[in-house]
Amino acid sequence: MTLLIMCAGSAGGYAGLWLGGWLGAGAGMLASVTVVCLGARITISLCRLQTQDFLKQLVGDGKAEASADAVLRGIMLYEAAVFPLSAGGVSAAERESRRTVAYQCAAFDDLPFSVRLVAAQTLEVVEQGQDREQVRAAVWALAEVVRECRAGHLNVRDEQAS
Numbered sequence: 001m002t003l004l005i006m007c008a009g010s011a012g013g014y015a016g017l018w019l020g021g022w023l024g025a026g027a028g029m030l031a032s033v034t035v036v037c038l039g040a041r042i043t044i045s046l047c048r049l050q051t052q053d054f055l056k057q058l059v060g061d062g063k064a065e066a067s068a069d070a071v072l073r074g075i076m077l078y079e080a081a082v083f084p085l086s087a088g089g090v091s092a093a094e095r096e097s098r099r100t101v102a103y104q105c106a107a108f109d110d111l112p113f114s115v116r117l118v119a120a121q122t123l124e125v126v127e128q129g130q131d132r133e134q135v136r137a138a139v140w141a142l143a144e145v146v147r148e149c150r151a152g153h154l155n156v157r158d159e160q161a162s
Helices: 002-059 063-082 092-106 113-128 132-148
Strands: none
Touching: 063 092, 063 113, 063 132, 092 113, 113 132
């Protein structure tokens, strides 16, 4: 870049000297360096915008991923309230507040449809609250769907997801 600016300045100075003497040489040098620097700035800006656009397409804006993670955490907290580790470990008010939070998270507008569908199924299973293993399987299925909606998720092999 430095060599390009020096060459442009020299060429502009020579052209200015030939057309208008010493004063023209300074003006020609300044004009040619300005044009080269402006062109370089425009090129760098366009490359940066193109790179940012590509990364945004690849990664996304993150709202859907964040809302999917929030739903998963909300439902897991509700599951913990329905099946506490110790008898009487969770009060009815706490269970109801965790239930409310889980349902509010599942109704968020930015949530991907696949996550919303599995979240509704999981909440239905947790609401029944009869079989702990069935609830764990439903929460595990929700966790898989949440992971699949993340940007950059890629299946390495059929049996192993990254």
